Amino acid sequence: MSLLTRADATRIATLARLELTEPELDLFARQLTSILEYADRLQAVDTTGVPPYAGGLGAGALRDDQPASSLAREDALGNAPGADVTAGTFVVPKVIG
Amino acid sequence: MATLSAAALRQAILNKERTAAEVCEGALAQIEALDRDPQGPALHAFQSVLADRARARAAALDRQRTPAGPLHGVPIALKDNILVRGSVTTAGSRMLEDFVSPYDATVVQKLEEAGAVIVGKTTCDEFAMGSSTENSAFGPARNPADPSRTPGGSSGGSAVAVAAGMTPLALGSDTGGSIRQPAALTGVVGVKPTYGRVSRYGLIAFASSLDQIGPFATTVADAALALEVIAGGDTHDATSAQTPVPRYTAALTGSVRGTRIGVPSALLEDGVDAEVKAAFVAATARMASLGATIVDVDLPHSRHAIPVYYLIATAEASSNLARYDGVRYGLRVSAPTLASMYERTRARGFGAEVKRRIMLGTYALSAGYYDAYYLKAQQVRTLIRRDFDAAFGAVDTILMPTSPVPAFKFGERVDDPLQMYLADVFTVSANLAGIPGISVPCGRTAAGLPVGMQFLGKPWDEATILRCADAYERSGTVTTGAGGSVYSTS
Numbered sequence: 001m002s003l004l005t006r007a008d009a010t011r012i013a014t015l016a017r018l019e020l021t022e023p024e025l026d027l028f029a030r031q032l033t034s035i036l037e038y039a040d041r042l043q044a045v046d047t048t049g050v051p052p053y054a055g056g057l058g059a060g061a062l063r064d065d066q067p068a069s070s071l072a073r074e075d076a077l078g079n080a081p082g083a084d085v086t087a088g089t090f091v092v093p094k095v096i097g
Numbered sequence: 098m099a100t101l102s103a104a105a106l107r108q109a110i111l112n113k114e115r116t117a118a119e120v121c122e123g124a125l126a127q128i129e130a131l132d133r134d135p136q137g138p139a140l141h142a143f144q145s146v147l148a149d150r151a152r153a154r155a156a157a158l159d160r161q162r163t164p165a166g167p168l169h170g171v172p173i174a175l176k177d178n179i180l181v182r183g184s185v186t187t188a189g190s191r192m193l194e195d196f197v198s199p200y201d202a203t204v205v206q207k208l209e210e211a212g213a214v215i216v217g218k219t220t221c222d223e224f225a226m227g228s229s230t231e232n233s234a235f236g237p238a239r240n241p242a243d244p245s246r247t248p249g250g251s252s253g254g255s256a257v258a259v260a261a262g263m264t265p266l267a268l269g270s271d272t273g274g275s276i277r278q279p280a281a282l283t284g285v286v287g288v289k290p291t292y293g294r295v296s297r298y299g300l301i302a303f304a305s306s307l308d309q310i311g312p313f314a315t316t317v318a319d320a321a322l323a324l325e326v327i328a329g330g331d332t333h334d335a336t337s338a339q340t341p342v343p344r345y346t347a348a349l350t351g352s353v354r355g356t357r358i359g360v361p362s363a364l365l366e367d368g369v370d371a372e373v374k375a376a377f378v379a380a381t382a383r384m385a386s387l388g389a390t391i392v393d394v395d396l397p398h399s400r401h402a403i404p405v406y407y408l409i410a411t412a413e414a415s416s417n418l419a420r421y422d423g424v425r426y427g428l429r430v431s432a433p434t435l436a437s438m439y440e441r442t443r444a445r446g447f448g449a450e451v452k453r454r455i456m457l458g459t460y461a462l463s464a465g466y467y468d469a470y471y472l473k474a475q476q477v478r479t480l481i482r483r484d485f486d487a488a489f490g491a492v493d494t495i496l497m498p499t500s501p502v503p504a505f506k507f508g509e510r511v512d513d514p515l516q517m518y519l520a521d522v523f524t525v526s527a528n529l530a531g532i533p534g535i536s537v538p539c540g541r542t543a544a545g546l547p548v549g550m551q552f553l554g555k556p557w558d559e560a561t562i563l564r565c566a567d568a569y570e571r572s573g574t575v576t577t578g579a580g581g582s583v584y585s586t587s
Binding site: 008039095 | 415436438
């Protein structure tokens, strides 16, 4: 079931917002196929009634929400490409025409 | 000439035998000789050296009347995915080549409160994805035991810094073995704490349910000391545990009499290098001779750990790395539309392995495949954890090799992702189950390559595995590191 076609790879790249070259698409289709074929051995494991485990050991505790200072705006914008620090905004290409 | 431990260095400073500034200069000189000098071995453990910052810190410590804490004046290296305010943190990626950390990671704050001197940031696989440092966008680190071989990864640079005697301590992060495996391949001690033991605040995220920060050291006692400093709950990381941190250094009694050690012998039947296996068998016998009871344990679902790990870790990575879109930080490739800016930025900023993992993770989470891959992997993850729970009903710790093979050559595995992933066969289970592990040197191959073994522990029970590893270390001569002698006593 896990044979990954070039069309699949193209679709996934779009979902992942990755502009891939034709050779990259072919390479990843082939490599992901081999990895997924290996992963297919999981299908043989009986997991009937087994709950999924997302990690964690129940250590994280809820706490009271207390106001505290956070990153200053200029620090938050300090790494942003093309940010308008005076206006205090991130800047991106025009979205609405 | 003898390499000094972190504990001994601190003592020498407190005794006024040396100043923190002298120790800092010693570290910087060693880095210059072993890492930077093109005429030297050029190990490339360091992605960046924070010489000015380190000197200022050391000088400030020397002016203090009272010692700062248990790491007063001790030089330390940090994997370059841990944020140090005001310095560049690349995570081994072009995406973050110019990223200036806007705040300190919690571990940085704790280290500096304890008096540690951060001397630099170490080479790692891009976004911690890899087992050799060959996926760093800025060139790999070399294994001091044999510079034609990788030091393992992803925290390979941190392992090399300690193994070559450039710093007595380093921190790395372990998502599927990224501390323990390079520790084993370079001949040093590496600890992956229980998930939630150490705050992840300020660690650049790879797979959030698996990532954990931990120390590298030349001795188990130093690793215990460092872990004691960095462990503890943190309001900035909701998954960190508020449970009290034991005094790990006090747990090192030197005795394993009556300790029950489980060995999953069925897992070790295939695919383990003969010399690694021989070293492991001898080490197990030595633990028995020290008074431990060796018991066979069964971890039947750990055979499936590699596919479970690579589905879950890549799924989480595909989500975590969505933030690198050219808007808030990192690289931006200009384009006429927002969508094409995202796509081109990510195409240029990420290397091949990161793209491959984002693709795999996106596929595992995509409509129509979620149940078959991601959900199935999470269910088998439950079974892997239950196996450990059952085994720990009968034993105090589980012992197995850290890596099935010693250090491999550059280029040997990098072209075949699946082969590279299989190198993690013994390490990923601990991350999936959330349990702690420590890799400790247990010999060398005929060619002189280090071999490591790991003790895995019950959740929150780092004390037991540190005690076992320390008892083993004390019981005989195992050469650690590459014999580097940076902080000579003479």
